[in-house]
Amino acid sequence: xxxxxxxxxxxxxxxxxxxxVALEGFTHLIPFAAGHEIIRQxxxxxxxxxxxxxxxxxxxxxxxxxxxxxxxxxxxxxxxxLHRFRDAVENEWPAPLEIEERSHSDLANAYxxxxxxxxxxxxxxxxxxxxxxxxxxxxxxxxxFTGEMLAATPSxxxxxxxxxxxxADWKGNVLLWGILGVQKEAVLAAKRAIVxxxxxxxxxxxxxxxxxxxxxxxxxxxxxxxxxxxxYAHGYYDRDNVFYRAWDKISRDRETFNAWVKKNILxxxxxxxxxxxxxxxxxxxxxx
Amino acid sequence: MSVPxxxxxxxTIAAARMLRNGAVCFVGIGLPSTAANLARLTHAPDAVxxxxxxxxxxxxxxxxxxxxxxNLAETADTVVSTPEIFRYWLQGGRVxxxxxxxxxxxxxxxxxxxxxxxxxxxxxxLPGAGGAPEISSSAxxxxxxxxxxxxxxxxxxxxxxxxxxxxxxxxxxxxGLPGRGPVAVITDLCILRxxxxxxxxxxxxxxxxxxxxxxxxxxxxDIKVSENCEATxxxxxxxxxxxxxxxxxxxxxxxMQGEEA
Numbered sequence: 003x004x005x006x007x008x009x010x011x012x013x014x015x016x017x018x019x020x021x022x023v024a025l026e027g028f029t030h031l032i033p034f035a036a037g038h039e040i041i042r043q044x045x046x047x048x049x050x051x052x053x054x055x056x057x058x059x060x061x062x063x064x065x066x067x068x069x070x071x072x073x074x075x076x077x078x079x080x081x082x083x084l085h086r087f088r089d090a091v092e093n094e095w096p097a098p099l100e101i102e103e104r105s106h107s108d109l110a111n112a113y114x115x116x117x118x119x120x121x122x123x124x125x126x127x128x129x130x131x132x133x134x135x136x137x138x139x140x141x142x143x144x145x146x147f148t149g150e151m152l153a154a155t156p157s158x159x160x161x162x163x164x165x166x167x168x169x170a171d172w173k174g175n176v177l178l179w180g181i182l183g184v185q186k187e188a189v190l191a192a193k194r195a196i197v198x199x200x201x202x203x204x205x206x207x208x209x210x211x212x213x214x215x216x217x218x219x220x221x222x223x224x225x226x227x228x229x230x231x232x233x234y235a236h237g238y239y240d241r242d243n244v245f246y247r248a249w250d251k252i253s254r255d256r257e258t259f260n261a262w263v264k265k266n267i268l269x270x271x272x273x274x275x276x277x278x279x280x281x282x283x284x285x286x287x288x289x290x
Numbered sequence: 291m292s293v294p295x296x297x298x299x300x301x302t303i304a305a306a307r308m309l310r311n312g313a314v315c316f317v318g319i320g321l322p323s324t325a326a327n328l329a330r331l332t333h334a335p336d337a338v339x340x341x342x343x344x345x346x347x348x349x350x351x352x353x354x355x356x357x358x359x360x361n362l363a364e365t366a367d368t369v370v371s372t373p374e375i376f377r378y379w380l381q382g383g384r385v386x387x388x389x390x391x392x393x394x395x396x397x398x399x400x401x402x403x404x405x406x407x408x409x410x411x412x413x414x415x416l417p418g419a420g421g422a423p424e425i426s427s428s429a430x431x432x433x434x435x436x437x438x439x440x441x442x443x444x445x446x447x448x449x450x451x452x453x454x455x456x457x458x459x460x461x462x463x464x465x466g467l468p469g470r471g472p473v474a475v476i477t478d479l480c481i482l483r484x485x486x487x488x489x490x491x492x493x494x495x496x497x498x499x500x501x502x503x504x505x506x507x508x509x510x511x512d513i514k515v516s517e518n519c520e521a522t523x524x525x526x527x528x529x530x531x532x533x534x535x536x537x538x539x540x541x542x543x544x545x546m547q548g549e550e551a
Contacts, residue, residue: 075420103418105422107376129465133423151466181345183343184372243545
């Protein structure tokens with residue numbers, strides 16, 4: 003059964019140094035608050051998994067939390083590069099980062115295999131590409147019936163999955179909607195799962211077939227309003243495109259990035275503090 | 291009557307024209323999304339736009355900034371999970387056209403979006419594959435849209451992320467890939483198409499105001515011109531209006547200056 007806890011307790015209890023951790027959310031519902039809390043608690047040597055590292059992993063990588071990254075598309079969507087990710091790969095700053103590079107189709111299939119308790123996933127992919135040359139975990143397997151050669155890759159089985167959702171009820175049953183990405187699969191593939199939600203409600207009032215994660219597959223559920231910003235929560239708030247563009251400048255330079263992390267994450271007590279700081283700053287800009 | 295337009299507008303419009311009405315099109319963000327949405331707003335109102343984040347049949351009023359913008363979900367016929375998009379819809383053989391961009395492209399329309407320089411010690415670490423490797427192999431056909439330069443159209447890729455015709459000739463068929471592969475590469479100078487036998491990209495259509503020398507000088511290999519090379523039809527007023535309106539709406543919606551949109 004999911005325990006309703008504070009986010010700091012959930013991270014302290016469920017994320018250990020050295021764990022493999024998947025914070026998922028495909029552009030939508032990215033669990034930024036949880037990412038900040040991992041940085042705030044100075045977790046180290048994490049093996050991070052995520053289809054699109056996005057700003058959330060750029061922050062974790064730049065802050066020195068990661069040892070390894072498994073990913074399939076590492077850019078700032080609609081803007082350009084993830085500079086902290088690039089600096090880690092190109093210059094080993096702030097630490098060397100081992101990468102395991104896959105395709106979207108591969109990682110999506112690998113989460114499904116993980117959720118289905120299978121050791122590997124099978125799909126049509128990678129034929130003719132250079133991926134297998136640089137990643138010996140990308141292999142192929144012959145169909146036992148037809149002999150067709152198919153891609154075979156290890157399933158994703160993280161120690162911890164972290165997602166953000168719109169609602170959870172008092173028992174900890176979680177409801178999410180809109181663009182769902184691989185969040186359900188990530189939770190079901192992981193040993194432990196943390197879910198942050200926009201709001202705690204009496205009843206989910208969801209139709210049959212809605213995407214619901216029952217309380218008993220979730221370890222901790224935390225009420226964190228705006229916990230996905232600068233990503234968005236469908237029905238609650240929009241994507242903060244201005245911040246995604248601003249990140250290009252913040253993250254380009256190591257010192258500017260360090261100063262941003264110190265002020266916005268390490269020197270704040272919670273994500274609510276960070277949101278207030280950000281609001282005050284935009285209010286100042288607006289009145290200037 | 292000719293209306294002034296930019297090379298990028300010509301490229302986007304030429305790419306949009308390639309998408310036939312009713313086609314199911316798997317769309318990437320950036321130039322492919324602009325071209326596919328322009329097609330939907332002009333000659334192809336029934337084109338079905340599929341995005342890897344899960345929306346099927348999205349009809350966004352403005353161009354998405356990310357592949358998972360809320361307006362894609364709100365305007366879609368249905369929104370499925372990302373595993374379902376790749377498993378049932380793309381691998382399932384339900385995508386007619388894959389619309390891709392590229393950081394590097396070679397003469398056989400193979401694509402690199404992974405690294406510039408050696409993989410283990412890259413000079414530039416690019417974003418990586420995303421959905422492209424499986425789009426390029428499983429979509430029934432592929433359109434590629436890139437700005438024409440020696441840095442992009444190169445003699446040899448540093449990494450093959452997504453395959454076109456591999457080493458040319460029958461190489462793709464021998465590998466048994468489900469889709470036919472790239473049918474056209476649309477640039478801001480011209481349209482390239484694979485030679486029917488060698489599968490090497492050749493200049494098939496040249497945009498107005500561009501000469502063969504400029505194309506040759508902007509290409510990293512000794513590019514051939516097809517015997518049947520044509521002049522690209524210039525953009526119509528209707529096409530330009532639709533594209534400019536779309537970009538202006540997008541800039542307002544995303545709070546951008548016009549240049550950024």
